[in-house]
Amino acid sequence: MNLLKNLRDLFVPYRCLHCKTITHKNQKFLCLPCSLQLSHTNFTNYNNNPLEKLFWGRVEIHQASSLYFYYKDSPIQTLLKSLKYRGLQNFGTDAAKTLIHELQNTSRFSNIDLVIPVPLHPKKKKLRGYNQVETFGKTIAKSLNATYIPDGLLKIVHNKSQTKQSKEERHNSVKHIFKANPKHNLNYLNVLIVDDVLTTGATLLACINTLKKAYNVNISIITIACVV
């Protein structure tokens, strides 16, 4: 198999996922110039960071972080699209490893008991075959000695894509689409909710409100990328 792989590498050049230029196969996902365009937020060990401020006055959260700033038509958009639609789950694992590196320099997020992903509707999960945030969430949970609970939150309404909706429409359309899974008792636990990208915060806000309504929980959030 290795020989076959080596032969393939010889004849099928490895290309950057974003700009498609031929690049070294050891360069993961992106060529060097594109990977240098990834913009780290450095929010992980930063109290009262802009992501946390986004939730001020809306809901109480413990801590929030995101690895990268999200920009349209940029390498981070390509990576997240590949993670979501083309099965590039290794990127989720890699992003988590980078974030874990940041966690080593802070006591923030050290008290997490459970990691819960923003869920997909079962129909969508069946169609896609996986939740795009799973590898990211599982890897973070392992490093925090926390338990990963894929079904802590359930998506009970199959809503349409939010991408063309206004901020107001997004908040209204996601308000009642999640449900806390009664199978798990989350009372008095520290829960970390993970997602791939935060844009308006409407989805995460709906998840947080759903869990807080059902249980007395402390909530933190971490996403791979964010718009703030």
Ligand SMILES: [Zn+2]
């Ligand atoms: Zn490139």
